Amino acid sequence: MSDTAKMVCVPSQAAQPRGRCHRPDQAPLRAPAQHGTADVDMNLISKERETLAQKRDSGAPSVNLEGVSVAFDVPGKGSMLAVDNIDLEVPAGQFVALVGPSGCGKTTALNMLAGLMTPSAGTVSRYGKPVTGPSRDIGYMLARSALTPWRTVRKNVELGLEIRGIPAKERKERSMNLLEILKIDHFADAFPSQMSHGMQQRVAIARTLAIDPDLWLMDEPFGALDAQTRVRVQTDFMRIWEGSGKTVLFVTHDLSEAVMMADRVIVMTQRPAKIKLDMMVDVERPRNPQEQLFDPRLEEIERTLWEELRHEFN
Numbered sequence: 001m002s003d004t005a006k007m008v009c010v011p012s013q014a015a016q017p018r019g020r021c022h023r024p025d026q027a028p029l030r031a032p033a034q035h036g037t038a039d040v041d042m043n044l045i046s047k048e049r050e051t052l053a054q055k056r057d058s059g060a061p062s063v064n065l066e067g068v069s070v071a072f073d074v075p076g077k078g079s080m081l082a083v084d085n086i087d088l089e090v091p092a093g094q095f096v097a098l099v100g101p102s103g104c105g106k107t108t109a110l111n112m113l114a115g116l117m118t119p120s121a122g123t124v125s126r127y128g129k130p131v132t133g134p135s136r137d138i139g140y141m142l143a144r145s146a147l148t149p150w151r152t153v154r155k156n157v158e159l160g161l162e163i164r165g166i167p168a169k170e171r172k173e174r175s176m177n178l179l180e181i182l183k184i185d186h187f188a189d190a191f192p193s194q195m196s197h198g199m200q201q202r203v204a205i206a207r208t209l210a211i212d213p214d215l216w217l218m219d220e221p222f223g224a225l226d227a228q229t230r231v232r233v234q235t236d237f238m239r240i241w242e243g244s245g246k247t248v249l250f251v252t253h254d255l256s257e258a259v260m261m262a263d264r265v266i267v268m269t270q271r272p273a274k275i276k277l278d279m280m281v282d283v284e285r286p287r288n289p290q291e292q293l294f295d296p297r298l299e300e301i302e303r304t305l306w307e308e309l310r311h312e313f314n
């Protein structure tokens with residue numbers, strides 16, 4: 001692999017003053033359980049939570065990419081470098097948006113974190129442990145997360161809980177709670193085909209979050225929504241995330257969405273992907289996308305990011 005230049009070292013949130021941006025060329029600022037008894041199932045869940053709490057208490061970053069490169073074999077063309085020596089450290093509880101031109105490697109980064117692929121070089125770790133495969137504490141949502149057409153909305157949301165052997169009563173409580181927050185509880189017994197696309201995306205959000213994942217990987221989750229629906233869904237999503245303490249990696253092509261939602265925005269270069277800019281969004285929370293659509297500070301940050309991003313499209 002033509003794995004050459006050392007690119008960037010991204011500091012943790014604690015080490016990084018909000019609202020500052022850092023260029024990479026500067027010094028680094030841095031089984032399913034059987035449907036058995038409820039007792040057995042609840043023990044399993046509380047054990048997982050305990051382990052997770054220990055990991056978080058360790059202070060290790062929720063996500064860490066160190067010197068990560070990815071090369072794909074392209075028939076007739078040989079090895080193609082998609083991701084080039086990336087370092088990215090994300091502390092637990094941070095909301096990070098990844099933006100960059102199409103094909104620059106954003107999804108590839110999420111896939112590595114999800115344990116769906118391994119890097120060609122470097123290490124991908126969570127709480128200091130290398131990622132070796134899919135993990136139950138990760139939720140992964142795509143732009144077009146297909147719902148199961150023959151299951152009702154509630155049954156779709158409960159799918160992951162069913163697989164984990166969560167008892168029916170708790171499944172129902174959790175799914176209805178999320179559907180209420182997302183304002184689609186009155187559709188609980190409907191089928192996906194009876195809902196608008198925006199509503200289906202809300203169901204997909206609820207399904208992703210129902211298992212209470214520690215790391216939320218979101219790949220253009222609102223990309224297919226019309227502008228008005230998008231702002232409404234963003235607002236609901238913010239309400240769920242803020243205060244949850246969960247780590248989010250959020251891929252989007254929409255800069256204003258990135259700035260509105262995230263604590264920190266990473267601008268990637270065109271392929272092979274490197275980190276071009278790493279910027280904190282110093283706008284206080286809670287944020288409300290419906291009310292802050294034209295917030296001057298958000299617009300200012302968006303302009304700064306756009307100045308970096310636009311050169312990647314030439």
Ligand SMILES: Nc1ncnc2c1ncn2[C@@H]1O[C@H](COP(=O)(O)OP(=O)(O)OP(=O)(O)O)[C@@H](O)[C@H]1O
Nearest residue numbers: 072073074082101102103104105106107108109271
């Ligand atoms: N399995 C694969 N085999 C070969 N090439 C691949 C494979 N997966 C991704 N690529 C290539 O790697 C590069 C990065 O792809 P990736 O999907 O990560 O980009 P992206 O930034 O998410 O793009 P988009 O914004 O369009 O979704 C692209 O050039 C893509 O064609």
